[in-house]
Amino acid sequence: MTNLADNLVRTLRGIGLVLPLAAAIHGHGAHAADPAPSWVGTWGVATQRLDNPGFNNQTIRQILHTSIGGTAARVHLSNLYSTQPLVIGAAHIALRANGSTIASGTDRALTFNGVNTVTVPPGQEVISDAVSMTIPALADVAISVYLPGASVPDTAGHSFALQDYYVSTGNVSGSLSMPNVKTNPVAGQTYFFVSGLDVQNASATGAIATFGASITDGLASAANTNTRWPNDLAVRLAQAGKTIGVVNTGITGNQLLADGSGNAGVSRFQRDVVQRPGVKWVIISDDPINDLTSHTPPPSTAQLTGGLQQIVREAHDGGLKVLCSTLTPYEKYSAWTAAQETIRQQVNSFIRGATSGCDAIVDQDAAVHDPANPTRLRADFDSGDHLHPNTAGLQAIANAIDLTQFNGNTLPPVKAPTQCGQFAPGMGLTRGQTLVSCDGRFTLNMQMDGNLVLYDGPSTPIWSTGTVTANAVQVLLQSDGNLVAFDPSGRTVWQSNTSGQPGSYLYVQNDGNMVIYNVAGTPVWYTGTCCR
Numbered sequence: 205m206t207n208l209a210d211n212l213v214r215t216l217r218g219i220g221l222v223l224p225l226a227a228a229i230h231g232h233g234a235h236a237a238d239p240a241p242s243w244v245g246t247w248g249v250a251t252q253r254l255d256n257p258g259f260n261n262q263t264i265r266q267i268l269h270t271s272i273g274g275t276a277a278r279v280h281l282s283n284l285y286s287t288q289p290l291v292i293g294a295a296h297i298a299l300r301a302n303g304s305t306i307a308s309g310t311d312r313a314l315t316f317n318g319v320n321t322v323t324v325p326p327g328q329e330v331i332s333d334a335v336s337m338t339i340p341a342l343a344d345v346a347i348s349v350y351l352p353g354a355s356v357p358d359t360a361g362h363s364f365a366l367q368d369y370y371v372s373t374g375n376v377s378g379s380l381s382m383p384n385v386k387t388n389p390v391a392g393q394t395y396f397f398v399s400g401l402d403v404q405n406a407s408a409t410g411a412i413a414t415f416g417a418s419i420t421d422g423l424a425s426a427a428n429t430n431t432r433w434p435n436d437l438a439v440r441l442a443q444a445g446k447t448i449g450v451v452n453t454g455i456t457g458n459q460l461l462a463d464g465s466g467n468a469g470v471s472r473f474q475r476d477v478v479q480r481p482g483v484k485w486v487i488i489s490d491d492p493i494n495d496l497t498s499h500t501p502p503p504s505t506a507q508l509t510g511g512l513q514q515i516v517r518e519a520h521d522g523g524l525k526v527l528c529s530t531l532t533p534y535e536k537y538s539a540w541t542a543a544q545e546t547i548r549q550q551v552n553s554f555i556r557g558a559t560s561g562c563d564a565i566v567d568q569d570a571a572v573h574d575p576a577n578p579t580r581l582r583a584d585f586d587s588g589d590h591l592h593p594n595t596a597g598l599q600a601i602a603n604a605i606d607l608t609q610f611n612g613n614t615l616p617p618v619k620a621p622t623q624c625g626q627f628a629p630g631m632g633l634t635r636g637q638t639l640v641s642c643d644g645r646f647t648l649n650m651q652m653d654g655n656l657v658l659y660d661g662p663s664t665p666i667w668s669t670g671t672v673t674a675n676a677v678q679v680l681l682q683s684d685g686n687l688v689a690f691d692p693s694g695r696t697v698w699q700s701n702t703s704g705q706p707g708s709y710l711y712v713q714n715d716g717n718m719v720i721y722n723v724a725g726t727p728v729w730y731t732g733t734c735c736r
Contacts, residue, residue: 244482274403411449416489420454424587436602523616
């Protein structure tokens, strides 16, 4: 990989990608401009494969309910499961007034690399350019997407959205009101294509991803009310004065170990949790219940706890703090068996024990079970199927989450580099640590004064973040491809602004340039200090 990286960057000057040296050097001890805040997810869904919805020359307006607000926004559009490109003729973002109507004066056109249209390649996702606008917390945002042609088969979306969407003929993506509007004309309440909404907020300390199945997805909550337990958690955080996003990555029917309703939890965890912008915590919830109820015989305790340990490790490798939820009771549910109950209790004992690897526990079981019959839901929390908590039960789950778990030092863990000249995702430097190019000529130094400096030889600075006065204490190459310097509170004080490039590597090259490459081997950021 180092030779590939060196060869690629030697061509950068010839194709105009290398910045002039003077523009690239901040200077040893220089002051950096205040960085834009990192992107943090304020809303999101986990995508699933959907049948072709049959849209053609139509605008689809979808409503997203935020957790935190911000001063800028960007939108994720997914074509994850199709083998055909998804052509977007126009896309807009606005605040919703009511129904399908947007609030006057809030509409903004979305662009993608400066262009109003975008083609989302098969199996991929695109992220819009930043839009400067005020996004309120706990508010409804309308995303309007115009499809000039036929929608693609096996598209990406999210079933059981519990939120109305609206469809009108032609391109009315920027219209205040949609003419001849139809509500939920295809597949009931579903999200199509839209998978995430991020904001910039200087006060935000990160986001929580809630990961699970139908209980997390809020299946038994009332439609259009945003009373899923992750929504309830967002309200509690706001009331406590914490600016922390909540992104719901639950999928109704999802299993931890097997594909079915969405990819298996162990398969989708990286995409749906670790690589989400700004995520610092994850609450792992109810997937194993579907493993138990979907198979005869059910998977063993060892299989389920092994799957849980796998995603806990992945979360930790991505720098996330992990809160594990116990499994809620469901005796009297139609698929319940005594054998499943035994395994459920064994899994809960494991989660509550010392070997799970979890950093904290959310005892959903204790929050909703009947004290007189602990294998059953409390009657006043039962939606009627004896499996899914009702609105009051979902609120009880949110109330069981200890908000102090999101207090204090939010610095993500940083793994030291293991090879010369490179960071893999999750690697970085803390004060006093260095990364040396493979030929020994260039050194990246996270200095004790908080400045991250690239040196040519022992004492010649050629680039720096200029974070002396910002009190940077560590730098991390995040799983989303963003290189970030943090102060002791976990606040971003400098970044490369390369999020949305999961799996990227950083190289301090033998030619003096420091470069971040995405998984395709394309440089997405560099210091411009080649070629020395």
